[in-house]
Amino acid sequence: MNKILFIIIFLLAFPVRAETVGWISDIHAGKEKDKVNMDSRIVYPNMYQSLLKKTIRIFRVKGIKNVIITGDIIESKKSYRRKVLNIFKKKRIKVIAVNGNHDGMKMNYFTKDVGNTRVVVLDTNYCGPEKSSGGICPAQLRWLNYVLNTNKDVLIASHQPIFDHRNGYGLFPIYNDFKRTIEFHQNVKMMISGHQHKEHQIDENGITYRIANAFSDGRHPNFYFLEL
Numbered sequence: 001m002n003k004i005l006f007i008i009i010f011l012l013a014f015p016v017r018a019e020t021v022g023w024i025s026d027i028h029a030g031k032e033k034d035k036v037n038m039d040s041r042i043v044y045p046n047m048y049q050s051l052l053k054k055t056i057r058i059f060r061v062k063g064i065k066n067v068i069i070t071g072d073i074i075e076s077k078k079s080y081r082r083k084v085l086n087i088f089k090k091k092r093i094k095v096i097a098v099n100g101n102h103d104g105m106k107m108n109y110f111t112k113d114v115g116n117t118r119v120v121v122l123d124t125n126y127c128g129p130e131k132s133s134g135g136i137c138p139a140q141l142r143w144l145n146y147v148l149n150t151n152k153d154v155l156i157a158s159h160q161p162i163f164d165h166r167n168g169y170g171l172f173p174i175y176n177d178f179k180r181t182i183e184f185h186q187n188v189k190m191m192i193s194g195h196q197h198k199e200h201q202i203d204e205n206g207i208t209y210r211i212a213n214a215f216s217d218g219r220h221p222n223f224y225f226l227e228l
Helices: 002-013 045-061 079-090 138-147 173-185
Strands: 020-024 066-069 094-097 110-114 117-121 153-157 188-193 200-204 207-211 224-227
Touching: 020 045, 045 079, 079 094, 094 117, 117 138, 138 173, 153 173, 173 188
Parallel strands: 020 066, 066 094, 117 153, 153 188, 188 207
Antiparallel strands: 020 224, 110 117, 200 207
């Protein structure tokens, strides 16, 4: 009893502080000079190093210790994944990496508690009818229902958004059960995604859904800050 009381007093006296994390998406690192991707939007794979150096300088000034990358770290060659991650490692910035359809990685979904928030990383690459929508496998959905049982606020990170930008941002039908699940738990505050290379935000039933621009779609990098 005394031990439990001590823990409660300690938590009240020293609450977990909010943390600012960085967020980028769709680096598409590679040797290609430029490539026309989704909806004729151009990315510049061979500029990844210079763009990351600019971004990390800003991240370090802001005191960023964790960065979420919502998929497509590489364009095609897996060796570039290590090169990208090593750039962050040398600057002592931890990366929470989401699998993208270009990354070619085995299915991987997990959680990581950061600040006051539980970050739930999904893998939406293997269960959808097409790569544009992706999907959530039944086993992953059951796992999600379990890990959402927490007193923490939740941020969900995926590569494919659940909304179809080519159809007025209507919900992809394959995500009906997923959306019902996260709304039921009432602690999911935000879902971040990439893939579509076009920034957009939807606020619906208490959840903010944010889609990022591609990191390397110009000579100036696209990046974001999140308060967790």
